[in-house]
Amino acid sequence: MVPLSLTFLILIAIFLYTGYYIREQGMHHAINHRYQGVSTLFQELEKQRIDLMTAVLQYAGQQEDLHKAMLQGDRERLLRIAQPFFSQLKTQHGVTHFYFHGIDSRTFLRLHQPERFGDVVERKTFVTAQQTKNPSAGFELGPLGTYTLRAVVPWYSTSNQLLGYLELGQELDQVLANLKRVTGTEFLIMVDKAYLQRDAWEEGMRMLKREPDWGQFTSQVLINRTTNSFPPSERYLFPSKGNDPHHYNFSDNGKYFQVKAFPLLDAKQRAIGNFVMMVDITEERNRFIMFMLRIGLFTLVLCGALFGFAYRTLGRMDRTLVQVRQDLVGEVEKAEQLNSRLMIEVAERKRAEEDLKSLNQTLERRILDRTRKLESLNSELEGQRRELERAYEDLKVNQSTILHQDKMASIGQLAAGVAHDINNPIGFVTNNLGELEQYLKDISQFIGFQAEMIEKLRPDDKVLELVAAKRKELHIDEAVDDLDDIIQESLEGTRRVQGIVQNLRKFSRIDEDEYELVDIHECLDSTVTISSNELRYKADVIRHYGNLPKIYCYPGQLNQVFMNLLINAAHAMDDYGQIEIATWQQSGSVFIRFVDTGSGISEEVQGRIFEPFFTTKDVGTGTGLGLSIAYDIIQKHAGDIWVDSEPGQGTSFTIRLPARERLEP
Amino acid sequence: MNNDIRILCVDDEPNILSTLQRFFRRDNVQLLLADSAEEAMKLLQEKGPVQIILSDYRMPGMNGVEFLQQVHLLWPQTKGILLSGFADLGAVSSAIDDDSIFRYVRKPWDRNELRGVIDEALSLS
Secondary structure, three states: OHHHHHHHHHHHHHHHHHHHHHHHHHHHHHHHHHHHHHHHHHHHHHHHHHHHHHHHHHHHHOOHHHHHHHHHOOHHHHHHHHHHHHHHHHHHHOOOEEEEEOOOOEEEEEOOOOOOOOOEOOOHHHHHHHHHOOOEEEEEEOOOOOEEEEEEEEEEOOOOOEEEEEEEEEEHHHHHHHHHHHHOEEEEEEEEHHHOOHHHHHHHHHHOOOOOOOOOOOOEEEEEEOOOOOOOOHHHHOOOOOOOOOOEEEEEOOEEEEEEEEEEEOOOOOEEEEEEEEEEOHHHHHHHHHHHHHHHHHHHHHHHHHHHHHHHHHHHHHHHHHHHHHHHHHHHHHHHHHHHHHHHHHHHHHHHHHHHHHHHHHHHHHHHHHHHHHHHHHHHHHHHHHHHHHHHHHHHHHHHHHHHHHHHHHHHHHHHHHHHHHHHHHHHHHHHHHHHHHHHHHHHHHHHHHHHHHHHHOOOHHHHHHHHHHHHHOOHHHHHHHHHHHHHHHHHHHHHHHHHHHHHHHHOHHHOOOOEEEOHHHHHHHHHHHHHHHHOOOEEEEEEOOOOOOEEEOHHHHHHHHHHHHHHHHHHOOOOEEEEEEEEEEOOEEEEEEEEOOOOOOHHHHOOOOOOOOOOOOOOOOOOOHHHHHHHHHHHOOOEEEEEEEOOOEEEEEEEEEOOOOOOO | OOOOOEEEEEOOOHHHHHHHHHHOOOOOOEEEEEOOHHHHHHHHHHHOOOOEEEEEOOOOOOOHHHHHHHHHHHOOOOEEEEEEOOOOHHHHHHHHHOOOOOEEEEOOOOHHHHHHHHHHHHHHO
8 A cells, every 4th residue: 555655645746846846947948038028018108208208309400499499509508498398308208317418528408407518428428429329329337336328419400500419318117117017027227336436326226216226236236126036046137147037936925936047138239237027927927827727636535536446456455366366376385395305305205315325325434444454453362363473483482492402501501510630630740740750760760760779789689689589579660661551641631631622622612602713623523532432433534624713703602503413413323424624714704514434314394393392312312403403504504404315325504604713793 | 040039839749840840959949848729839938039930820829820920010020921732812811911911831831931031030030
C-alpha cells in the first residue's frame, strides 16, 4: 500500500508542480508580452505626444503676433499672448513646459516659469533641432531629475527668418497614467544617481510635489511611479542580465505583484535607469489557487477512488499472490531441504567411500609396513642370532685363548721364577767347579812336585813301593786323570741346565709379550729345545734355515705357534719320522715351513683344522684350540698360515709373516 | 790389586757368598759379606765406604736395585754391580740409566766376564 500511496503522492506533486510551472511560464510569457505591448504602446503614446506637440508648436510658430513680440524682444507681450494657449495645452494635453529660445541658444521665455530666462540650453533635442533646422523630440533627463518628453521646432518668421526655437515638454506622468489606464500596469521609473545631483534632484522632486528620498536605493533613485507598492528587494527593480526571462513575484498589502525591470533609455539612447513594470496578479493568483485546489481535490478524490479500487482488487490479487508465493517458497524450501539432505547424504557417502579407500590403503600400507618390519625384524633377529652365535664362538675362543694364554703366562712366570731359583745354585756350582778345577790343577801340580821331591830324596825302595802301592790302592793317578773329566762333565751339565732354563725363559716370553725385533731362528731353536721331550722319541728335527732378518713380532706368541705345529707333527707320526723346519725370505715376507713325514690330513679335515674346538684327537686329549689360536696369532701379525697335505704323504704347514724390520706406528 | 781395595758382596744365598769369597781368595782385597741389603747398609756405616759392591737382585726385604740406588745417594763413588738370575731387565735398566748401577751381570756368571767387569770398575774408581 505504501508504494501505491507514494506513487499517488508523487503523481499529485508532479501534477501540481507541472501546473505551477506552466502558470509560471505563462506568466513569464504574459509579462514579456505585456512589456512588448507596453513598449509599443509607450512608443506610440510618445510618438502621438511628439506629433501633437510638434503640431502645436508648428501651429504656434505661425502666429504672427508671437513673431512680432519675439522680434521686438518683448517678453511681457510674448507671455501675455502665449499664456492662454499654454494653459489650454496644460489642461487638455498635460503639457507642462513651454519655451521660447533665442537663436543665441538662450532661453528667452519659460511660460511655466516666466521669471527664469537667459540661460543657455544644451539639451539634446534642442541641439539636434538647432543643427538640423528640423523638429526634434525625445525624452530628456533634466538636471532636476525630471524625465521629460520634449519637442523642439525651429521658429521661422513669415519672411522665413529664423526667430529662434519653440519647445514643449510634458512630464512622464501623463504618459504613464495613460499607459496604466490602457494596460492596467503599474510603473516605477528609476534613474542612476550618476546622472543626477542630489540637491537639484531633491529640489525638482519637491517642485513636482513629490517626496524625494535619495537614500532609498543604493545606486538609483525613484523619479516617478504609478503605485505606492514596492517590491521587498531592490534587485527586483533591475533588469535581469542577458536574455534571462526571469521575473519576480511579491505581495504587498494583500496584493500580489509580478515585477520585471527593463532598461530606461533617453533621447541619446543611453540606459540611464530602469523602467520597472509591476502587474497586479492578485486576482489571477487567487483564481489559479482556486483552480489548483479544485484540481488537487479532484485528483485526490480520483486517486482515493483508484486507490480504493486498487486496494480491493490488487489486495485480493496480492493476497492470492502472497499465498501462491508462500506456497511456492514452501515448496522450494522443501525441495532445498530435500536437496541439501541429498547433498549431505551424497557427501557422506563419498566421504565414507574415501574413508574406506584410504582405510584400505592404510591397511594395505600398514600390512606392507608390518610385513616389511617383520621381515626386517626377522632378518635383524637372524643377524642378531648369527652375531650372537659368532659372539658366542668368539667368546668361547677368546675364553680358551685367554685360558691358554693365561696358562702360558703362568708357565712363563713359573719359568722365570724357576730360572732364578735354578740360576743361583747353578751359579755357585759352576763357579765352585771353576774353583775346583783351579784347586785340582794346583793339587796335581803339587802332587807332581811332591813325587819329584821324593825321587830327589832317593828314599829306599820300600818307601817308594809303599807310596806307589798307596797311589795304586787309592787310584790317585786315575782320580787325577778323571777329576778333570769330572769337572768338565759337571760344567757341561751346568751349562745344559743353564741352556734349558734359558730356553724355557725365552719360550715363555709370553709374559713380556712385547712387540719387538726378534730373531725367528732363535725362537725356533728355543721352541725345539722345549719340545724336545715330546719330539725326541718321535722324530728327528732337521733345520734348513735361510738368511732371515730380525723382524718385529710378538715372540712369545710365535713360539706358541711353532710349538703347536711341532707337537702336532710329532703326534702325526705313526712310528718315527722326520720334521723339517725350513725358513726363507721372499719379496718382503718371511716364510717358515714345517714339513713332517706323518700320516697326513684328509681334504675334508684340512678345511676345518683352523676352526676352534675342531680336533681329531680323543676326547680329553686335545683342546682343539691349538691351530685356531695359531691362526689367530698369525692373523694378528698380518700374516698367513696354510696347510698342504695328502693322507699318507705327510703334511706341510707354511707361515708367511711380513718382514717388518722397522717399528711401524 | 792391593789391600786398600774393599769389596762388599751381598746375597741371601750363603753358597754364593762363599763362592765369591773363593773367587777373590787369591786377590789381596778386603772383602765384606752381607746376607741382606739391611745388613750391608749396617756394614757400610760401621766400616766405611767400599769401592765395589756386588749385589744380588732378589733378596728378602730390600732388593738389589733399591739397595744400590740408596748406596749411590750416600756414596756416589761406589760402583754397584748387580748379579742376578732373574731377568727383570726393566727395573735394572732404569737403575743403570741413573748411574746407581755400574753393570749388570747375569747368573750364572762367567768368571772371566766378572773379573773383567771388576777390573773396569776399579780402573774408574
